[in-house]
Amino acid sequence: MGDKTKLNHEALLQLEQPLISVPLEHLRKALRSSQRLVERELSLLATQASELASKAAAVTPGAGTVPLSEHAGHANSGAESSPTQSSILSPEEAATQLSIMIERMQKLKKKLVETAPDSTLPLHRTRARLAHLDDLAHVPATDSPEYSRWCKVRLDRVLAEYLLRKGWGTSAATLSKVGGIEDLTDIELFSQVRRIEQALESHSSAECLAWCTDNKSGLKKIKSTLEFQLRLQDYIELIRSRRTSEALAYARKHLAPQAETHMADLQRAMAMLAFGPDTKCEPYKSLFAPTRWQTLASQFRSDNFSLNSLTALPLLESTLQAGLSALKTPMCSQRDNRSVNCPTCDPTTFGDLAERLPRSHRVNSKLVCRMSGEVIDEHNLPMVLPNGYVYSERALRDAAAKHDGQITCPRTGAIFQISQAKKAYIT
Template structure:
């Protein structure tokens, strides 16, 4: 890849050089010079035009040569990429993955539009795909979901205009649910409102607001509330004070992100659209899958396990949603058919390993492979991560 980057930089420099010496500007300069000579000495029209013709021809040739050089570099660069990346992107794709399940894909796309705030597009797509009529499969999109996201985007629009009131009202209505999830959204909104009053030089109003609204958060946010109250002393020079972090430029963006995340969490939905996450993960995984597919094709072998990737795909933290358990006995990853089971001693193994340890007799005692305690398969409990 380093070679491609260096070649690309060379092409970019050549293209920048062409833009710096605009060909049309050079031709215009030659024509203007000839025109001024003719104006100054009308009798020199023939010689000036002859000289102009030579200059235009020379400039045109120079421009043509420069463009040919760039075009040649681009052609070589394109051939080098084609030669390096010869894998067929379609080779690992299962074209029948959504057979008889197109309605799931269509619903996912429609919901993606709605979750992005493109409500008219989402509604139109849903109706065109007849997603809303799939009542028998239970895949209709409830109007409540659309109304909830309309409310969310209305509140986000208010936050972008530094209007915290709609978000504060929503946080108060859902205070108990947010508290159960250890969310700090409501406190952060009050904190932002307090700082807005201070920035507007409404010190007394800010103090009164703090007395009224910070009292319910004293146990969890004692130190932060203390800092907020002390920063009043430095408002005239807060940017050079120990409290400069309280007025960071991205605080409004943080509030919007936190509100959107908590709003989706209360709906039982992920912060990002499932379609976006799927495409992101698929893009990350595609190079490795293509490589594995090409190796299998060369060796004339096939991957025999269903619902399992042939190689491990490293994912970023924001695309990991489930804990992964690998059985310490069999070294295999747990699945729905082979779930993790916790024995009486607290150690966990997969169900298949448990059956082997007890030799199929759920009431027979056996020694835990990791401690001296004896256990029975009938006492083991299914563990959910």
């Protein structure tokens, strides 16, 4: 008992990876950039300190001119004190250099304080999302009010994600505000996606190239070719506007360094110069095609999604497809056998989504009336019309009652009297 209402936590959580991975990726990026900043500044500081120390040692071999050697020696404990420098360091000069170094460190500190919100927001979101997933642990069963509440939040999330993916940012923002799920939606991520996609669709690569620089290491990890393809597009645009020497300089600077991994592309790019934008010859014709910008936009979208562990399909669609696949029968794809109550049969709504889905495995089949969508069984007998088509008794009687005893066959449009229908016997 109680098995039916038992919660399958594992299965529920399996779908939720992107919920955590998006803020995590955001956090990783913020940490990486501040780490890079700190490393750069500290190594610069170490070099400066070491230079200062060796100069100081050259001035006073042995004794040490007090405050300077203390400071310098602190940052440069392993430095050699061979007096090879010809320059002579005055205490004033040393003090000035030290204050420049201190100033740099203060600037670094200020910058780190300024960029702190970059990591506090994803941290806050990760916490909120983990708490939302943790709520599931306290749900006793699928028929409890706690579960309904949790599902309502999940539905809002899934709908907001769908709206964001389709570019309806304002509706998504309203929904997440009304539903109180602002910490559970990634509005900024998708608005950035939208902005860059729109730029690409209006033939501008700058925004996407900047994004590539921001995500260099992540893109390298997923072996993305996006940056090369964007550079190639810029090169193509230069040829299109007949700026050949500029195109060549651009190719030398941005394409040639990646020759090792993109040799075939590079060779084709060079051959484009000989063909020109009006060519009918493939593959150059496709390379010159303006639709290549749309391809770039979709490549950007899919790379960005895989960088953030987001699925290719919106969660709403994949969830619906799971449900539709469970309903889909071999009859569903047949025009003449559509059932009025089957969502998979409806070509205007879910039929399209279900088209490429596998069918469910059914051990028992049942007869469903084409006219009413009701099950045909011993309480609702199958009746055959003179043209050979079978409908349920109840559906025929209802139709006849509305039309003076007349029945119109929905498949052929033929009209019969109810008295002409005969009981069918299935053997």
